[in-house]
Amino acid sequence: MLPKGFQYAGVHAGLKDSGKKDMGLIVSEKKAVCAGVTTTNLACASCVKRNRKILRRGTAKTIIVNTKYANACTGKQGDKDDAEYAKIAEKLFGGPALTASTGVIGQNLPMDKIKKGAELLQKNLKHDYDDFAEAILTTDLVVKKITKTIHLLGRDVTICGTAKGSGMIHPNMATMLAFITTDASINHSLLQRVIREVTAISFNQVTVDGDTSTNDMCLCLANGMSGVRIDRQTLPVFQAALTEVLIYLAKAIAADGEGATKLMEVNVTGARSLKEARLAAKAVVGSPLVKCAVYGGDDNWGRVIAAVGRSGAKFDPEKVKMNWDGLQSKTVTINIDLASGRESAQAWGCDLTEGYVRINTNYN
Amino acid sequence: MLPKGFQYAGVHAGLKDSGKKDMGLIVSEKKAVCAGVTTTNLACASCVKRNRKILRRGTAKTIIVNTKYANACTGKQGDKDDAEYAKIAEKLFGGPALTASTGVIGQNLPMDKIKKGAELLQKNLKHDYDDFAEAILTTDLVVKKITKTIHLLGRDVTICGTAKGSGMIHPNMATMLAFITTDASINHSLLQRVIREVTAISFNQVTVDGDTSTNDMCLCLANGMSGVRIDRQTLPVFQAALTEVLIYLAKAIAADGEGATKLMEVNVTGARSLKEARLAAKAVVGSPLVKCAVYGGDDNWGRVIAAVGRSGAKFDPEKVKMNWDGLQSKTVTINIDLASGRESAQAWGCDLTEGYVRINTNYN
Structure with a gap:
């Protein structure tokens, strides 16, 4: 089961030469509460800088992702491209839009391909996250995805998680992207606190090579469409489920570290x-x-x-x-x-x- | 030219199966001032613990080295063996004796072989450090040695350095052993300060794999036999020469890191x-x-x-x-x-x- 009120897409937008899927999208039907944790690397990517502002404000509707180009260390042009990237997504899917780029550092985003990719994503939106989970991968060998449904106050609350990992993974977030969607209803400061606490014992305890990337983020959207409010009473069960999801993804990232056999x-x-x-x-x-x-x-x-x-x-x-x-x-x-x-x-x-x-x- | 009043030896004592030299010795004719820097690893080897006491007292006559067995994480038996090791060396060559073990962690020293090795070292002592420099190597591919002579107050002062490196090398000393001998005359606190300062910009700026070993040490003996006193006036030239020696060895260790091609x-x-x-x-x-x-x-x-x-x-x-x-x-x-x-x-x-x-x- 997937969380209510989210659609996902993943397409090949011509960024990767291999023909594999290279752009992904998550859209919430309603504006969602957003929270997240971002890289501690000082040389962070343009998308990280802009997302931080949105995460502070606490609301988002869209997450758009591309691989192949990290858009990090790309100077003012990088910031400009990222702002345009978000605008393209907001026009098509509603905003605020979080952007997430991963790939090679120092090369500018090919904005024409990005724009066409966004239009292609629009045509492929569905209530299924398989294509999305595939589209966010770089040197990963396997898709990393999980859903977890809990029963609270007589209703279902679902948490869905996808991640990409591989090289440059280290405590304090690395070229690790994780996207969590849930239909729980939760206020911004509580979601931010829970995401921070659970990240500390999951993604931040994973290391593949000790390098920490410019682009790492764990982003979470909670759209409230389950109708279940997360408060003092329901928090323990919700947090336990979220922990299960994030630790599952953390282990999947570690197991799929570059060149890993164990x-x-x-x-x-x-x-x-x-x-x-x-x-x-x-x-x-x-x-x-x-x-x-x-x-x-x-x-x-x-x-x-x-x-x-x-x-x-x-x-x-x-x-x-x-x-x-x-x-x-x-x-x-x-x-x-x-x-x-x-x-x-x-x-x-x-x-x-x-x-x-x-x-x-x-x-x- | 080698520093006056030092003899060196290196022999095969049967520790390494390959038949390569595996024990080394440095003996100063007179008791020498000693200084050194040791690993910051909490699980340090028995020899490191005992040497620290000698380094605090500031005088030594002998340094005895073995490879193949690190004698680290060997508990009370390890401490006992190391104390006996030092006694064997002190009886044959005079004390205090510094000991230095490197190799696999967790295996006890084969004391019979160590004792016979020490006797063999006695027979092979000479005013030449080539055998010593060879005997301290483990997975190193090349010998690391250098001498530097400076002219101070109309006399020659020589500094001789040898080192072993390879894996587990990281800032704050690793399975890196360096042995510095000099005929300069210098008091203990000044020598300790200079060794600490120069180590900070040489060995502690080398990293091969980020691991820090249980056994790393840089040990220095200064026997004063050049007759040149290192004081405020002569210190800059002496420290510059020592820096040249240690940076040479640091670079040699880096270049010979395990598997390194560059x-x-x-x-x-x-x-x-x-x-x-x-x-x-x-x-x-x-x-x-x-x-x-x-x-x-x-x-x-x-x-x-x-x-x-x-x-x-x-x-x-x-x-x-x-x-x-x-x-x-x-x-x-x-x-x-x-x-x-x-x-x-x-x-x-x-x-x-x-x-x-x-x-x-x-x-x-």
Whole structure:
């Protein structure tokens, strides 16, 4: 089931030479409350800068996405193109429109193709998000999508999530785009708080290569059309469902990291603080040496302890315990008990392979 | 020319299966002033913990080194073995003895072989550091050594440096060992200050893979046998020479990073502060995506700007300038002008290749 009152589209607009879908669209029937988290990279893309203003105001109707061109580090022309991009979308589908570009940095958007792509999207709008989920991919190998329906006050509330990941993924958002739509009714400040909290324990705990992109965003539209209000009473169930959706997407992104053959899940327990638990988990999942050991199915636990040791988390190296689970399988779990406190955290990543190097040596 | 009053040795003690040299020794004729910088990794090796005490006291006569076994994360037995290791060296060569182990984490030192190795080292001591420089290597492909003689107050002062590098190299010392000997006469606190300052702009600006090892150290012995006192007047020339030695070794380590085919040198200018200049240079040199672009000789400058953007350095993305030099050659220089201030910094690293992955997937 998809959330009520949203339509989606995905088309090939001629941006990618491969002929694959390269532009996507989400339109809410009514203006929706919007919230989101954007990259912490100082050199952020034009779309990120403009979206931030819309996210502060808290209302949007449309999200339009293109791949191949990141429209980052493109100066004033980039900002101008992005503004025109939004105008095209607002004219066709209603505004405010959030824009999301991903791809190569430093090349200007081909505005003619973008305009024709937007018109093509209009013709392909439907109450089905498969084409959209496909259209937002770049070097991803698999589509990442999930829906989750919960029952609140006798009605259905649905959350739909799609994401793209692959290279340049790191805590604090990377060339990672996630689009969440829901028919829940929720006010702007609460939605913003929930998205921030859930992003912290999902997307921000994923790392593929430690790089953080100029374009990363997690955007959420909530149009209220389920008629169910999210308040103090209904929040726990809604937030749990949203967490399930975002963690599913986070793991899907990690498993589909560039060149990845295995998903790594790191569980840190016994940390002195939540911050230290998160740091430790991320350090392990991000260590190139651990990632190579996982690739080789090699029980080199010293690399795990060395990674935790440099993470900033405090613990007694004599007391720390760790074990691997599934070192020879597609999902490798690393459990680390720091034996220093009561806090825990999870992080996700993938192995480091020759494939990662090959993909990133000749990317255009 | 080598510094007066030092002897060196390097032998095969049966630690490495390959038959290559695996233990090294430096002995000063007289007790020397010692200074050093050690890993910031919380899970540090037994030798690091014991050496720190000696470095605080400030005098040493011997440095003994072994490869293949890092003696890190080996618990109380590791500490006991390391203490015995030092005693063996002190009995044969005089103390205090600094110990330095490098290799696989979590395996105990084979003390019988270590003891026989120390005896073999005694038979091979000479006023020549070639065998020593060879004996400290692990996955390094080339020996890293340099001597530098300066003329001060009518006499010669010589500084000799050797290092090992390769994987797990990152700012704040990694499986990087550097051994500096000099016949300068210098007091402990001044030597410690100079080593700290010079390490900050050399070894701590090198990154191969972002991992920081449990065993890294830069150790320096100064035995005073040149008869030249380093004081306010002679310090600038001495410090400049030491800087030349350490930067030479830092670049040699970067160029010989695991799987590396190219040396990367990043020059950041126009930063608001020294700290931001260093952060920016290290972020670029450590970015897997930049490293892959360098490997492929691919002018993907957006990746450089994205790396600077997430480094923590503040700048105006519209004003930043960058250029590559030698993208198709063995040394690639990346110049970045942040146009935001007057501070500058350098950092060194290498490209990321399939070779790195291969080496670290099956390392024993």
